[in-house]
Amino acid sequence: MIDVNALIGPYPFRFLPHPDPEVLERVLDREQLSGAWVGHLPSAFYRDPAAGNAQLYTALEPHGTRLRPVPTVRPDWPEWERALKVAHDAGAPAVRAYPQLWQLGAGDARMAELAVACGESRLALILTVRFEDMRQRHPLDVAGDLQAAAVRALARAGDRVRIVVTAAGRDFIEEVHWGLTPEEQRRVVWDFSWVWGPPEDHLAKLFRSVGSDRFVFGTQWPLRLTQNPRANLDLLPPDVADAPLADPEHLFSEGKSVSV
Protein backbone atom coordinates (compact mmCIF):
# COMPACT_ATOMS: atom_id res chain seq x y z
CA MET A 1 0.00 0.00 0.00
CA ILE A 2 1.20 3.50 -0.84
CA ASP A 3 0.84 6.58 1.31
CA VAL A 4 -0.23 9.34 -1.11
CA ASN A 5 -0.18 12.05 1.54
CA ALA A 6 3.28 12.27 3.05
CA LEU A 7 5.43 15.37 3.36
CA ILE A 8 8.92 16.32 4.44
CA GLY A 9 10.20 19.53 5.93
CA PRO A 10 9.16 21.78 8.79
CA TYR A 11 5.79 23.39 9.38
CA PRO A 12 5.73 27.11 10.09
CA PHE A 13 3.22 27.07 12.92
CA ARG A 14 4.41 24.31 15.24
CA PHE A 15 7.34 22.01 15.86
CA LEU A 16 7.30 18.71 13.99
CA PRO A 17 9.59 15.95 15.20
CA HIS A 18 11.99 14.62 12.53
CA PRO A 19 10.21 15.52 9.29
CA ASP A 20 12.98 13.88 7.28
CA PRO A 21 12.92 11.32 4.46
CA GLU A 22 15.16 8.90 6.38
CA VAL A 23 12.65 8.83 9.23
CA LEU A 24 9.77 8.52 6.79
CA GLU A 25 11.35 5.40 5.30
CA ARG A 26 11.60 3.85 8.76
CA VAL A 27 7.98 4.72 9.43
CA LEU A 28 6.93 3.08 6.17
CA ASP A 29 8.79 -0.07 7.21
CA ARG A 30 7.14 -0.06 10.60
CA GLU A 31 3.68 0.46 9.10
CA GLN A 32 4.28 -2.05 6.29
CA LEU A 33 3.72 0.51 3.57
CA SER A 34 5.44 -0.04 0.26
CA GLY A 35 6.07 3.58 -0.61
CA ALA A 36 4.94 7.17 -0.38
CA TRP A 37 4.17 10.15 -2.57
CA VAL A 38 6.07 12.88 -0.81
CA GLY A 39 5.52 16.61 -0.89
CA HIS A 40 7.59 19.43 0.58
CA LEU A 41 5.66 21.04 3.41
CA PRO A 42 7.35 24.46 3.49
CA SER A 43 6.69 24.91 -0.23
CA ALA A 44 3.00 25.26 0.53
CA PHE A 45 3.85 28.55 2.22
CA TYR A 46 6.55 29.82 -0.13
CA ARG A 47 5.46 32.50 -2.59
CA ASP A 48 7.56 30.80 -5.26
CA PRO A 49 7.73 27.05 -4.65
CA ALA A 50 10.63 26.49 -7.09
CA ALA A 51 13.36 26.40 -4.45
CA GLY A 52 11.30 24.06 -2.30
CA ASN A 53 10.79 21.72 -5.23
CA ALA A 54 14.53 21.66 -5.85
CA GLN A 55 15.07 20.75 -2.19
CA LEU A 56 12.47 18.01 -2.49
CA TYR A 57 14.08 16.39 -5.53
CA THR A 58 17.49 16.49 -3.87
CA ALA A 59 16.26 15.14 -0.53
CA LEU A 60 14.42 12.22 -2.11
CA GLU A 61 17.08 11.23 -4.63
CA PRO A 62 18.78 8.70 -2.29
CA HIS A 63 15.46 7.01 -1.65
CA GLY A 64 14.90 5.71 -5.17
CA THR A 65 11.37 4.97 -6.25
CA ARG A 66 10.06 4.25 -2.76
CA LEU A 67 9.68 7.95 -1.95
CA ARG A 68 8.36 9.64 -5.07
CA PRO A 69 8.48 13.43 -5.29
CA VAL A 70 5.28 15.42 -5.47
CA PRO A 71 6.36 18.99 -6.16
CA THR A 72 4.22 22.06 -5.71
CA VAL A 73 3.05 23.89 -8.81
CA ARG A 74 1.49 27.31 -8.51
CA PRO A 75 -0.48 28.20 -11.64
CA ASP A 76 -0.55 31.94 -11.00
CA TRP A 77 3.25 32.08 -11.01
CA PRO A 78 5.31 32.60 -14.19
CA GLU A 79 6.81 29.47 -15.71
CA TRP A 80 4.52 27.06 -13.94
CA GLU A 81 4.34 25.02 -17.15
CA ARG A 82 8.07 24.51 -16.89
CA ALA A 83 7.75 23.33 -13.30
CA LEU A 84 5.14 20.85 -14.47
CA LYS A 85 7.45 19.50 -17.18
CA VAL A 86 10.27 19.14 -14.64
CA ALA A 87 7.90 17.20 -12.40
CA HIS A 88 6.92 14.91 -15.25
CA ASP A 89 10.53 14.33 -16.27
CA ALA A 90 11.48 13.61 -12.66
CA GLY A 91 8.96 10.78 -12.49
CA ALA A 92 6.57 12.53 -10.16
CA PRO A 93 3.21 10.74 -9.92
CA ALA A 94 1.41 13.95 -9.01
CA VAL A 95 1.81 17.61 -8.17
CA ARG A 96 0.44 19.51 -5.21
CA ALA A 97 -1.49 22.77 -5.33
CA TYR A 98 -2.90 24.88 -2.50
CA PRO A 99 -5.42 27.28 -4.07
CA GLN A 100 -6.76 28.38 -0.70
CA LEU A 101 -3.29 29.50 0.39
CA TRP A 102 -2.79 31.41 -2.86
CA GLN A 103 -6.20 33.05 -2.72
CA LEU A 104 -7.35 31.34 -5.90
CA GLY A 105 -11.07 30.89 -5.43
CA ALA A 106 -13.29 28.08 -6.61
CA GLY A 107 -13.62 28.29 -10.38
CA ASP A 108 -10.34 30.13 -10.90
CA ALA A 109 -9.39 29.56 -14.55
CA ARG A 110 -5.70 29.19 -13.72
CA MET A 111 -6.37 26.25 -11.43
CA ALA A 112 -8.50 24.64 -14.13
CA GLU A 113 -5.68 25.13 -16.61
CA LEU A 114 -3.28 23.44 -14.21
CA ALA A 115 -5.66 20.52 -13.64
CA VAL A 116 -6.03 19.96 -17.38
CA ALA A 117 -2.29 20.27 -18.00
CA CYS A 118 -1.63 17.75 -15.22
CA GLY A 119 -4.06 15.35 -16.80
CA GLU A 120 -2.40 15.70 -20.21
CA SER A 121 0.92 14.79 -18.55
CA ARG A 122 -0.71 11.91 -16.61
CA LEU A 123 0.02 13.63 -13.34
CA ALA A 124 -2.56 13.59 -10.59
CA LEU A 125 -3.35 16.88 -8.87
CA ILE A 126 -3.24 16.69 -5.10
CA LEU A 127 -5.36 19.15 -3.14
CA THR A 128 -5.22 19.52 0.64
CA VAL A 129 -8.32 20.54 2.53
CA ARG A 130 -6.37 21.39 5.69
CA PHE A 131 -3.12 20.84 7.52
CA GLU A 132 -4.49 21.40 11.01
CA ASP A 133 -7.75 21.45 12.88
CA MET A 134 -9.35 24.87 12.53
CA ARG A 135 -9.48 25.21 16.32
CA GLN A 136 -5.75 25.10 16.91
CA ARG A 137 -4.45 27.30 14.14
CA HIS A 138 -1.90 30.02 14.63
CA PRO A 139 -3.37 33.55 14.55
CA LEU A 140 -1.50 34.19 11.32
CA ASP A 141 -2.89 31.05 9.69
CA VAL A 142 -6.05 32.61 8.34
CA ALA A 143 -6.40 31.12 4.86
CA GLY A 144 -9.17 28.73 5.88
CA ASP A 145 -9.94 25.30 4.49
CA LEU A 146 -10.20 24.39 0.84
CA GLN A 147 -13.78 24.75 -0.38
CA ALA A 148 -15.70 21.81 -1.76
CA ALA A 149 -16.74 24.05 -4.66
CA ALA A 150 -13.09 24.28 -5.72
CA VAL A 151 -12.89 20.50 -6.09
CA ARG A 152 -16.15 20.31 -8.00
CA ALA A 153 -14.95 22.98 -10.41
CA LEU A 154 -11.69 21.16 -11.09
CA ALA A 155 -13.37 17.77 -11.51
CA ARG A 156 -15.48 19.37 -14.25
CA ALA A 157 -12.47 20.91 -16.02
CA GLY A 158 -11.75 18.00 -18.35
CA ASP A 159 -11.98 14.26 -18.81
CA ARG A 160 -8.24 13.68 -18.31
CA VAL A 161 -8.22 15.38 -14.94
CA ARG A 162 -7.36 13.19 -11.93
CA ILE A 163 -7.60 14.71 -8.47
CA VAL A 164 -6.51 13.30 -5.13
CA VAL A 165 -8.13 15.20 -2.30
CA THR A 166 -6.44 14.81 1.06
CA ALA A 167 -7.59 15.63 4.59
CA ALA A 168 -11.30 15.92 3.80
CA GLY A 169 -14.03 14.89 6.20
CA ARG A 170 -17.27 13.11 5.44
CA ASP A 171 -19.35 16.24 4.79
CA PHE A 172 -16.83 17.62 2.33
CA ILE A 173 -16.56 14.32 0.46
CA GLU A 174 -20.31 13.93 0.18
CA GLU A 175 -20.79 17.53 -0.92
CA VAL A 176 -18.36 17.05 -3.79
CA HIS A 177 -19.29 13.51 -4.76
CA TRP A 178 -23.02 14.07 -5.03
CA GLY A 179 -22.46 17.37 -6.81
CA LEU A 180 -20.74 15.66 -9.74
CA THR A 181 -21.89 13.45 -12.59
CA PRO A 182 -20.84 9.78 -12.38
CA GLU A 183 -18.17 10.48 -15.02
CA GLU A 184 -16.83 13.45 -13.04
CA GLN A 185 -16.91 11.44 -9.81
CA ARG A 186 -14.48 8.97 -11.37
CA ARG A 187 -11.89 11.74 -11.68
CA VAL A 188 -11.64 12.24 -7.92
CA VAL A 189 -10.20 9.99 -5.22
CA TRP A 190 -9.96 10.75 -1.54
CA ASP A 191 -7.55 9.96 1.21
CA PHE A 192 -9.33 9.18 4.46
CA SER A 193 -6.79 10.54 6.92
CA TRP A 194 -9.41 12.93 8.37
CA VAL A 195 -12.51 10.73 8.06
CA TRP A 196 -14.02 9.54 11.33
CA GLY A 197 -14.36 5.89 12.22
CA PRO A 198 -16.55 4.33 14.92
CA PRO A 199 -18.84 4.94 16.67
CA GLU A 200 -20.24 7.29 13.99
CA ASP A 201 -18.64 5.13 11.31
CA HIS A 202 -18.23 7.85 8.70
CA LEU A 203 -15.67 5.82 6.77
CA ALA A 204 -17.92 2.78 6.63
CA LYS A 205 -20.83 4.92 5.49
CA LEU A 206 -18.70 6.46 2.74
CA PHE A 207 -17.45 3.05 1.61
CA ARG A 208 -21.07 1.95 1.28
CA SER A 209 -22.38 5.09 -0.42
CA VAL A 210 -19.50 6.61 -2.40
CA GLY A 211 -17.62 3.33 -2.83
CA SER A 212 -14.35 2.16 -1.30
CA ASP A 213 -12.73 2.31 -4.74
CA ARG A 214 -12.89 6.11 -4.53
CA PHE A 215 -10.46 6.09 -1.59
CA VAL A 216 -6.70 5.87 -1.32
CA PHE A 217 -4.44 5.47 1.68
CA GLY A 218 -2.88 8.64 3.07
CA THR A 219 -1.49 9.62 6.45
CA GLN A 220 -0.46 13.30 6.33
CA TRP A 221 2.83 12.36 7.97
CA PRO A 222 4.70 14.19 9.57
CA LEU A 223 1.78 16.31 10.78
CA ARG A 224 -0.36 13.40 11.97
CA LEU A 225 0.12 9.93 13.41
CA THR A 226 0.75 7.41 10.66
CA GLN A 227 -1.18 4.83 12.67
CA ASN A 228 -4.50 6.63 12.22
CA PRO A 229 -5.75 5.53 8.78
CA ARG A 230 -4.64 1.95 9.42
CA ALA A 231 -6.57 2.00 12.71
CA ASN A 232 -9.60 3.28 10.81
CA LEU A 233 -9.40 0.35 8.38
CA ASP A 234 -8.94 -2.10 11.23
CA LEU A 235 -12.13 -0.89 12.93
CA LEU A 236 -14.41 -1.09 9.88
CA PRO A 237 -17.60 -3.11 10.40
CA PRO A 238 -17.56 -6.60 8.88
CA ASP A 239 -19.56 -5.76 5.74
CA VAL A 240 -16.89 -3.34 4.49
CA ALA A 241 -13.84 -4.67 6.32
CA ASP A 242 -12.22 -6.04 3.18
CA ALA A 243 -13.52 -3.48 0.72
CA PRO A 244 -10.86 -2.72 -1.90
CA LEU A 245 -9.26 0.70 -2.09
CA ALA A 246 -8.21 2.47 -5.26
CA ASP A 247 -4.67 1.94 -6.47
CA PRO A 248 -3.10 5.39 -6.84
CA GLU A 249 -0.66 4.04 -9.42
CA HIS A 250 -3.54 3.36 -11.80
CA LEU A 251 -5.49 6.58 -11.68
CA PHE A 252 -5.01 7.03 -15.40
CA SER A 253 -5.90 3.50 -16.47
CA GLU A 254 -8.11 4.21 -19.45
CA GLY A 255 -11.49 2.57 -19.41
CA LYS A 256 -10.66 0.58 -16.30
CA SER A 257 -11.78 0.80 -12.75
CA VAL A 258 -9.09 2.24 -10.55
CA SER A 259 -9.65 -0.52 -8.02
CA VAL A 260 -6.92 -3.06 -7.43
Place this chain on the structure above:
Amino acid sequence: MNAARLRAGVRMGITCHVASILGTYGFRSPTYFPSPEDATAGNDAMLALCQSEGELVRMMVTVNPNYTTHALFEIERCVLRGAVGIKLLASRRADDKLLDPICELAAQSRVPLLHHIWQHRRREWPNQEISDGADLARLARRHPRVTFILAHIGGGGDYLHTFAAIRDVKNVVADTSGSGVDRGMLDEAVSALGSQRLLWGSDLTMETGLAKLRALEHTGLSSEDDVRDIRWRNAARVFGLGSPRTENAPAPKAPPRTARR
Protein backbone atom coordinates in the same frame (compact mmCIF):
# COMPACT_ATOMS: atom_id res chain seq x y z
CA MET B 1 -24.04 4.34 18.07
CA ASN B 2 -23.71 2.37 21.28
CA ALA B 3 -23.53 -0.90 19.39
CA ALA B 4 -20.85 0.52 17.09
CA ARG B 5 -18.83 1.69 20.07
CA LEU B 6 -19.04 -1.67 21.79
CA ARG B 7 -18.19 -3.49 18.56
CA ALA B 8 -15.08 -1.37 18.04
CA GLY B 9 -14.23 -1.71 21.72
CA VAL B 10 -14.08 -5.49 21.41
CA ARG B 11 -11.73 -5.12 18.46
CA MET B 12 -9.52 -2.72 20.40
CA GLY B 13 -9.42 -4.68 23.63
CA ILE B 14 -11.38 -2.20 25.73
CA THR B 15 -12.41 -3.85 28.98
CA CYS B 16 -14.31 -0.89 30.40
CA HIS B 17 -15.97 2.09 28.73
CA VAL B 18 -16.32 5.02 31.14
CA ALA B 19 -18.99 7.08 29.42
CA SER B 20 -21.60 9.78 29.78
CA ILE B 21 -24.66 10.89 27.86
CA LEU B 22 -24.97 14.62 27.30
CA GLY B 23 -28.67 15.23 27.84
CA THR B 24 -30.54 14.83 24.57
CA TYR B 25 -27.56 15.91 22.44
CA GLY B 26 -29.32 19.07 21.37
CA PHE B 27 -32.70 17.57 20.62
CA ARG B 28 -34.54 19.48 23.37
CA SER B 29 -31.86 21.69 24.94
CA PRO B 30 -28.32 22.53 23.74
CA THR B 31 -25.77 19.75 24.11
CA TYR B 32 -23.45 21.87 26.24
CA PHE B 33 -26.24 23.59 28.18
CA PRO B 34 -28.56 20.69 29.00
CA SER B 35 -31.74 21.52 30.83
CA PRO B 36 -32.16 19.74 34.17
CA GLU B 37 -34.78 17.45 32.66
CA ASP B 38 -32.48 16.52 29.79
CA ALA B 39 -29.49 15.98 32.06
CA THR B 40 -31.63 13.60 34.11
CA ALA B 41 -32.87 11.81 30.99
CA GLY B 42 -29.29 11.31 29.77
CA ASN B 43 -28.19 10.04 33.17
CA ASP B 44 -31.14 7.65 33.32
CA ALA B 45 -30.20 6.28 29.92
CA MET B 46 -26.63 5.88 31.11
CA LEU B 47 -27.73 4.08 34.27
CA ALA B 48 -29.79 1.69 32.15
CA LEU B 49 -26.81 1.03 29.89
CA CYS B 50 -24.60 0.30 32.87
CA GLN B 51 -27.19 -2.12 34.16
CA SER B 52 -27.46 -3.96 30.87
CA GLU B 53 -23.73 -4.10 30.15
CA GLY B 54 -22.41 -4.83 33.63
CA GLU B 55 -18.74 -4.07 34.25
CA LEU B 56 -18.14 -3.26 30.60
CA VAL B 57 -19.72 0.19 30.94
CA ARG B 58 -19.34 2.62 33.85
CA MET B 59 -20.85 6.08 33.94
CA MET B 60 -20.06 9.65 34.75
CA VAL B 61 -23.03 11.69 35.87
CA THR B 62 -23.61 14.75 33.68
CA VAL B 63 -24.79 17.97 35.31
CA ASN B 64 -25.29 21.62 34.41
CA PRO B 65 -23.83 23.72 37.27
CA ASN B 66 -26.19 26.60 36.50
CA TYR B 67 -28.82 24.48 38.26
CA THR B 68 -26.91 23.88 41.46
CA THR B 69 -29.61 22.16 43.49
CA HIS B 70 -30.47 19.84 40.64
CA ALA B 71 -26.81 19.15 39.93
CA LEU B 72 -26.08 18.17 43.53
CA PHE B 73 -29.17 16.00 43.70
CA GLU B 74 -28.30 14.30 40.44
CA ILE B 75 -24.74 13.58 41.53
CA GLU B 76 -25.90 12.00 44.78
CA ARG B 77 -28.58 9.98 42.98
CA CYS B 78 -26.22 8.58 40.35
CA VAL B 79 -23.18 8.01 42.58
CA LEU B 80 -25.42 5.95 44.83
CA ARG B 81 -26.26 3.86 41.75
CA GLY B 82 -22.65 3.38 40.74
CA ALA B 83 -21.50 6.48 38.85
CA VAL B 84 -17.70 6.68 39.03
CA GLY B 85 -17.25 10.33 38.12
CA ILE B 86 -18.89 13.68 37.42
CA LYS B 87 -19.01 15.16 33.93
CA LEU B 88 -19.11 18.91 33.44
CA LEU B 89 -19.62 20.20 29.93
CA ALA B 90 -19.20 23.80 28.91
CA SER B 91 -22.20 25.30 30.65
CA ARG B 92 -20.18 27.56 32.93
CA ARG B 93 -16.53 28.70 32.99
CA ALA B 94 -14.42 26.19 34.90
CA ASP B 95 -13.12 28.67 37.46
CA ASP B 96 -16.56 30.06 38.29
CA LYS B 97 -17.42 29.82 41.99
CA LEU B 98 -20.70 28.18 41.01
CA LEU B 99 -18.67 25.02 40.55
CA ASP B 100 -17.41 25.01 44.14
CA PRO B 101 -20.32 23.10 45.73
CA ILE B 102 -20.05 20.49 42.99
CA CYS B 103 -16.34 20.09 43.68
CA GLU B 104 -17.02 19.81 47.40
CA LEU B 105 -19.48 17.02 46.73
CA ALA B 106 -16.95 15.34 44.44
CA ALA B 107 -14.42 15.41 47.26
CA GLN B 108 -16.95 14.05 49.71
CA SER B 109 -18.05 11.32 47.32
CA ARG B 110 -14.46 10.56 46.31
CA VAL B 111 -15.17 10.69 42.60
CA PRO B 112 -13.18 12.55 39.95
CA LEU B 113 -14.59 15.44 38.00
CA LEU B 114 -14.11 15.47 34.23
CA HIS B 115 -14.37 18.87 32.59
CA HIS B 116 -14.85 19.49 28.88
CA ILE B 117 -11.93 21.70 27.88
CA TRP B 118 -11.05 23.80 24.88
CA GLN B 119 -7.28 23.80 24.50
CA HIS B 120 -6.34 27.49 24.72
CA ARG B 121 -9.39 29.73 24.86
CA ARG B 122 -8.66 32.73 22.65
CA ARG B 123 -12.22 33.81 22.09
CA GLU B 124 -15.78 32.69 22.71
CA TRP B 125 -17.24 29.98 20.49
CA PRO B 126 -20.93 29.48 19.83
CA ASN B 127 -23.04 26.95 21.69
CA GLN B 128 -20.71 26.53 24.64
CA GLU B 129 -19.11 28.54 27.44
CA ILE B 130 -15.65 27.20 26.89
CA SER B 131 -12.90 26.80 29.45
CA ASP B 132 -9.26 26.04 28.96
CA GLY B 133 -6.46 24.48 30.98
CA ALA B 134 -5.72 27.70 32.82
CA ASP B 135 -9.37 28.03 33.90
CA LEU B 136 -9.43 24.46 35.15
CA ALA B 137 -6.12 24.89 36.93
CA ARG B 138 -7.60 27.73 38.99
CA LEU B 139 -10.52 25.52 40.03
CA ALA B 140 -8.21 22.61 40.81
CA ARG B 141 -6.04 24.78 43.06
CA ARG B 142 -9.15 25.68 45.06
CA HIS B 143 -10.04 21.99 45.49
CA PRO B 144 -6.86 20.02 46.07
CA ARG B 145 -8.74 16.94 47.32
CA VAL B 146 -10.48 16.44 43.99
CA THR B 147 -8.93 14.79 40.95
CA PHE B 148 -9.83 16.75 37.84
CA ILE B 149 -9.75 15.15 34.42
CA LEU B 150 -8.99 17.65 31.71
CA ALA B 151 -10.93 16.32 28.76
CA HIS B 152 -9.50 15.51 25.37
CA ILE B 153 -6.10 16.96 24.62
CA GLY B 154 -6.85 15.86 21.05
CA GLY B 155 -10.23 17.56 21.09
CA GLY B 156 -9.27 20.76 19.39
CA GLY B 157 -7.21 23.77 20.28
CA ASP B 158 -3.62 24.19 21.32
CA TYR B 159 -2.68 21.33 23.62
CA LEU B 160 0.76 22.84 24.18
CA HIS B 161 -0.94 25.70 25.99
CA THR B 162 -2.81 23.19 28.12
CA PHE B 163 0.31 21.28 29.12
CA ALA B 164 1.98 24.46 30.31
CA ALA B 165 -1.15 25.55 32.18
CA ILE B 166 -1.56 22.35 34.22
CA ARG B 167 2.01 21.07 34.48
CA ASP B 168 2.35 22.13 38.13
CA VAL B 169 -1.22 21.44 39.21
CA LYS B 170 -0.84 17.84 40.22
CA ASN B 171 -4.49 17.07 40.91
CA VAL B 172 -5.28 17.62 37.22
CA VAL B 173 -4.84 14.65 34.92
CA ALA B 174 -5.51 14.79 31.19
CA ASP B 175 -7.12 12.35 28.82
CA THR B 176 -5.73 11.68 25.37
CA SER B 177 -9.05 11.51 23.53
CA GLY B 178 -10.34 13.58 20.63
CA SER B 179 -10.05 13.52 16.88
CA GLY B 180 -6.63 15.22 16.89
CA VAL B 181 -3.71 12.92 16.15
CA ASP B 182 -0.91 15.44 15.81
CA ARG B 183 2.51 13.89 15.81
CA GLY B 184 4.37 15.09 18.86
CA MET B 185 1.25 15.59 20.98
CA LEU B 186 1.72 12.40 23.00
CA ASP B 187 5.44 12.98 23.41
CA GLU B 188 4.79 16.48 24.70
CA ALA B 189 2.05 15.23 27.02
CA VAL B 190 4.25 12.56 28.58
CA SER B 191 7.10 14.99 28.84
CA ALA B 192 5.03 17.73 30.52
CA LEU B 193 2.72 15.67 32.73
CA GLY B 194 4.40 12.30 33.13
CA SER B 195 2.79 8.99 32.32
CA GLN B 196 0.85 8.83 35.59
CA ARG B 197 -1.19 11.92 34.74
CA LEU B 198 -2.47 10.70 31.39
CA LEU B 199 -5.60 8.63 30.84
CA TRP B 200 -6.23 6.96 27.52
CA GLY B 201 -9.59 7.84 25.94
CA SER B 202 -11.34 7.94 22.60
CA ASP B 203 -14.26 10.41 22.68
CA LEU B 204 -16.21 10.39 19.39
CA THR B 205 -13.44 8.95 17.24
CA MET B 206 -12.31 5.52 18.29
CA GLU B 207 -9.89 5.15 15.40
CA THR B 208 -7.85 8.09 16.71
CA GLY B 209 -7.92 6.39 20.10
CA LEU B 210 -6.55 3.20 18.60
CA ALA B 211 -3.92 5.15 16.68
CA LYS B 212 -2.75 6.82 19.89
CA LEU B 213 -2.74 3.49 21.69
CA ARG B 214 -0.45 2.10 19.03
CA ALA B 215 1.65 5.25 18.86
CA LEU B 216 2.29 5.27 22.61
CA GLU B 217 4.75 2.46 22.14
CA HIS B 218 6.75 4.58 19.72
CA THR B 219 6.98 7.83 21.63
CA GLY B 220 10.42 6.88 22.85
CA LEU B 221 9.50 8.38 26.21
CA SER B 222 7.31 5.65 27.62
CA SER B 223 8.60 2.48 29.23
CA GLU B 224 6.35 -0.56 29.17
CA ASP B 225 5.18 0.41 32.62
CA ASP B 226 4.41 3.95 31.46
CA VAL B 227 2.34 2.58 28.59
CA ARG B 228 0.45 0.33 30.97
CA ASP B 229 -0.27 3.31 33.22
CA ILE B 230 -1.76 5.27 30.37
CA ARG B 231 -3.67 2.33 28.92
CA TRP B 232 -5.55 1.43 32.09
CA ARG B 233 -3.80 1.72 35.43
CA ASN B 234 -4.28 5.46 35.84
CA ALA B 235 -7.96 5.15 34.93
CA ALA B 236 -8.43 2.26 37.34
CA ARG B 237 -6.86 4.38 40.10
CA VAL B 238 -8.74 7.59 39.32
CA PHE B 239 -12.14 5.94 38.89
CA GLY B 240 -11.64 3.36 41.62
CA LEU B 241 -11.99 0.43 39.23
CA GLY B 242 -10.45 -2.99 39.62
CA SER B 243 -7.81 -4.45 37.34
CA PRO B 244 -9.14 -5.86 34.11
CA ARG B 245 -9.37 -9.65 34.08
CA THR B 246 -7.09 -9.67 31.09
CA GLU B 247 -4.98 -6.62 30.63
CA ASN B 248 -6.19 -4.63 27.69
CA ALA B 249 -3.72 -4.65 24.87
CA PRO B 250 -4.02 -2.77 21.64
CA ALA B 251 -5.74 -4.62 18.87
CA PRO B 252 -3.37 -6.93 17.10
CA LYS B 253 -2.07 -5.42 13.94
CA ALA B 254 -3.98 -6.54 10.92
CA PRO B 255 -2.00 -8.14 8.14
CA PRO B 256 -1.00 -5.70 5.42
CA ARG B 257 -4.15 -4.75 3.58
CA THR B 258 -2.71 -5.52 0.17
CA ALA B 259 -2.07 -9.08 1.28
CA ARG B 260 -5.73 -9.56 2.09
CA ARG B 261 -6.75 -8.92 -1.47
